[in-house]
Amino acid sequence: xxxxxxxxxxxxxxxxxxxxxxxxxxxxxxxxxxxxxxxxxxxxxxxxxxxxxxxxxxxxxxxxxxxxxxxxxxxxxxxxxxxxxxxxxxxxxxxxxxxxxxxxxxxxxxxxxxxxxxxxxxxxxxxxxxxxxxxxxxxxxxxxxxxxxxxxxxxxxxxxxxxxxxxxxxxxxxxxxxxxxxxxxxxxxxxxxxxxx
Numbered sequence: 001x002x003x004x005x006x007x008x009x010x011x012x013x014x015x016x017x018x019x020x021x022x023x024x025x026x027x028x029x030x031x032x033x034x035x036x037x038x039x040x041x042x043x044x045x046x047x048x049x050x051x052x053x054x055x056x057x058x059x060x061x062x063x064x065x066x067x068x069x070x071x072x073x074x075x076x077x078x079x080x081x082x083x084x085x086x087x088x089x090x091x092x093x094x095x096x097x098x099x100x101x102x103x104x105x106x107x108x109x110x111x112x113x114x115x116x117x118x119x120x121x122x123x124x125x126x127x128x129x130x131x132x133x134x135x136x137x138x139x140x141x142x143x144x145x146x147x148x149x150x151x152x153x154x155x156x157x158x159x160x161x162x163x164x165x166x167x168x169x170x171x172x173x174x175x176x177x178x179x180x181x182x183x184x185x186x187x188x189x190x191x192x193x194x195x196x197x
Contacts, residue, residue, distance in 0.1 A: 015071030019075065022047075048083055055091055055094055062101050085119075093134055098134060114132065122153070122156070126156070126159055129156070130159075133167055141169065141172045157183060162193075168197075173197055177194070
């Protein structure tokens with residue numbers, strides 16, 4: 001679902017500009033979310049896609065990412081509390097010049113992203129796939145390959161294939177070939193990615 005982009009985000013990204021939209025009422029109790037997992041209704045999904053669409057049209061610095069992360073942690077709003085990881089993973093995937101970030105900090109960020117990658121919430125996992133691909137290293141390729149092997153969800157496997165293609169290394173190509181041997185239902189899709197390599 002593509003929603004209109006808010007052009008206010010063309011300026012440097014700040015907490016206020018990022019969290020400006022009205023957020024939906026969340027009727028699922030915190031206890032229910034804890035027991036059954038987060039169940040999003042249409043209005044919450046629509047708002048979430050609105051934010052994700054805005055994020056997809058920007059590039060940010062690591063400092064801007066950290067500022068928004070701190071801001072979201074302070075938000076006493078159920079929408080932002082429930083969807084914090086989705087938004088942060090999507091924002092992380094839009095960071096420019098990640099290579100200038102301290103290696104220790106990058107390792108810490110990668111560990112957090114990989115934890116979210118395997119947590120099961122479809123929206124968090126989808127955003128974490130893109131965030132994982134940013135690292136373009138063997139660990140990212142291995143994690144994405146493992147996720148695709150463990151998942152039966154078509155959208156997850158498609159996102160992983162796209163992320164591996166984005167990474168574009170020989171290791172990523174070999175991982176796609178390995179997936180082709182195991183994920184027989186996706187052979188045609190995998191062949192399409194391999195032809196475009």
